[in-house]
Amino acid sequence: MKNNDLTSKTFRFVIAIVFLVAILVVIQINYFHSDKDKKQASKRTTFTVGFDAAFPPYGYKDESGEYVGFDLDLAQEVADRNGWKLVKQPIDWDSKDMELKTGSIDCIWNGFTINGRENNYTWSKAYVDNSQVIVVKSDSGIEKKADLKGKNVMVQTDSSALEAFTGEDADEENKALCKTFAELQQVSDYNNAFLNLESGSADALCMDIGVASYEVEHRGDDYKILDERISSELYGIGFKLGNTGLRDEVQETLDKMKNDGTFEKIAEKWELSDFVCLGKPGTDEAYKKDKDEKKTSESGMFDTVKELAKGMLSSLLIFVFTLIFSMPLGLLVMAARRSKFIILSTIAKVYISILRGTPLMLQLLVVFFGPYYIFGMSVSSSYRFYAVIIGFSLNYAAYFAEIFRAGFDSIPAGQTEAAFILGYTKTQTFWKILFPQMVKRVIPPVTNEIITLVKDTSLAFALAYTEMFTLAKQIAAAQASILPLFAAGLFYYIFNFIVAFVMSRVEKSIKYNIM
Amino acid sequence: MPLLELLNIKKSFGDNEVLKDISLKVESGEVVSILGPSGSGKTTFLRCATMLESIDSGIISYDGTCAYEITEEKRYKADAENMKKARETYGLVFQNFNLFPHFDALKNVAHAPEHVKNVSKEEAKKEALSLLEKVGLKGKENLYPYQLSGGQQQRVAIARALAMHPKILFFDEPTSALDPEITAGILSILKELASEHMTMVIVTHEIDFARKVSDRVVFMDEGLIVEEGAPEDVIDNPSNERTRSFLNKLK
DSSP, rough: HHHHHHHHHHEEEEEEEHHHHHHHHHHHHHSOOOOOTTGGGGGGEEEEEEOEEETTTEEEEEETSSSOOOHHHHHHHHHHHHOOOOEEEEEEGGGGHHHHHHHSSSSSEEEEEETOOOSSSOOOOOEEEEEEEEEGGGGGOOSSGGGGGOOEEEEEEEOHHHHHSSHHHOHHHHHHHHHHHHHHHHSHHHHHHHHHHHHTTTSEEEEEHHHHHHHHHHHOTEEESSSSSSSEEEEEEEEEETTTHHHHHHHHHHHHHHTTTTTHHHHHHHTTTTTTTTTTTTOHHHHHHHHHHOOOOOOOOOHHHHHHHHHHHHHHHHHHHHHHHHHHHHHHHHHHTTTOOOOHHHHHHHHHHHHSSHHHHHHHHHOOOOOOOHOOOOTTTTHHHHHHHHHHHHHHHHHHHHHHHHHTTTTHHHHHHHHHHTTOOHHHHHIIHHHHHHHHHHHHHHHHHHOOOOOOOOGGGGTTTOOOEEEHHHHHHHHTOOOHHHHHHHHHHHHHHHHHHHHHHHHHHHHOOOO | OOSSEEEEEEEETTTTTEEEEEEEETTOEEEEEEOOOOOOOOHHHHHHHTTSSSOSEEEETTTTTEEEOOOSOOEEEOHHHHHHHHTTTTTEEOOOOOOTSOHHHHHHHHHHHHHHHHHHHHHHHHHHHHHHHHHHHHHHHHHHGGGGGHHHHHHHHHHHHTTTTOOOOEEEEETTSOOOHHHHHHHHHHHHHHHOEEEEEEEEEEEHHHHOOOEEEEEEEEEEEEEEEEEHHHTTTSSHHHHHHHHHHHO
């Protein structure tokens, strides 16, 4: 045994070293920006546009499953005119800077707000003038900004609306307005935001006017846009900082499209004629800048870790509560599954089948939004945390139930028979004879499951519950750096290291061997 | 009044009629061996007698308390209280012992008296220690089953059964898992128990063992008792053809 301990310790040490080296390598790659993509536009054969696939009418998936939208039509025309093949690459909005930096996309073309990001990208001329507006339910009684006092307001992660309230350049009026909100929540996409608004867990959404008018028009009279606006802003195409070669080619083509009327025609098709502003005076300041130096907003590793530690607490809460509830629930489901009553065992079978057969993320959404869509109950924002715990517990109970069942089934029938002959009651047989033996048998698979749970806590983002990984993504987006994600990885690893250590201690503390 | 009375026991598994019509009475203090080739139904008979297996028909009664009476006219099963009384009458030492692996030797013996018979913890422990000493395991009280040899495990299993103070003790193939040397040790324990007037029913296919330990031998084949009597009569001078052929094969 001693020898075994030693190897496992050495093994863990090696793993930890490999992990650290990997982080260092990534940091290095992160800092050595390669310049090779600066002047390669002439040899270009494809043109990859990154966009958020849930951002109509600029770029989204239509009923037939095609990616369509105003921006994508423009991009298509630009690509066609240059003889490039257009690649429409839907991206996770939080990862847009990473995508651009690594060259997996050539530009972000997606109702991309210039204001506040002037120095972070190489910009095209602004082509849409957009404003941030407030969307509420028609019958909500909210008529002006002042009515938002004490309400839950929701914005998209790293969106212009969020920037308008909390960014460095936010004006004082908006900052003061934001302080009157009960909560300013972040959500990863607009569909989710409207689900929250409809179900009552958010009272108002702030978003771009183009998106807002499109959504409100398509979702009927239930919603309205307030007359008072939060800010006005410009949309441009964002290229990697310094990639002026490609930017110039695209801009030149756009200008031509503007001159021959194609641009206006496409704008009309998407009912955006009122918003387009390509070539209007005073809208191309960012384009003229052409700055090569990067405004560094990367804070130290220490600050990042401090930020993440806050998210760690949220992840830890999910972890602990899920374990507390899912294990006993799993035992109950297992008991039902092994029951002689066919109805009971069938219910348990179906339960396990569904909970194991569908994505946890979907189950979380159902638990959170289900009460509204099924029973018409409006859900409060504080339900968010409970929904996360309920969703996780229900899901993990299904897995634990099957692990426990396998554990019980592997105990020889002779144990039950011996207990019967000695006169133990069924309850005594279960708790005093079978249960301790089951525990011993299931420790390895349960350890696996617990480690998976640690990592699965990151799925809570689906309900806009800010746990560690969501926070890491937000920090990564704000800093345009991949470091926070690696710091988060390190957190998870340490967490799981402790879990594995504790479980191996538990296993050793059970002194007997199974025969 | 016999301590154990089994009348017209029948048991089938599907189409396979394992026990055709078996009756057996065991008087207090008797040691009875049940012999027979494998497949003769002796293990099923033992499992039915100890109620690990339900019977299709027949009567089972222990020490005057009827547990089952299933005939064409009626289906009687004792109520909880009488069933408990009947079941407290007997103990069983399993072929592979079925010790509880998560208890040490002492707890294997002391646990059931404490939790089933509500004997006090100290009392249960005291008796368990003396029983373990009786079966020759003094000093091994705190070893877990996986730390004990097969023979030692069997002794713990015997002590565990005795701790419940049964009036009749069943043994399922007590020698099958052991080598000949240890068999001798088990034989002496059984002899000692017999000298204390413990009633025992032993299922075995070892003729020598049966001859040495029992007052009466029952020979089973194809779900029926074909011959029974004193060991010197049945084993050394069998009258039945099937008994003879079985014994010849073993000689």
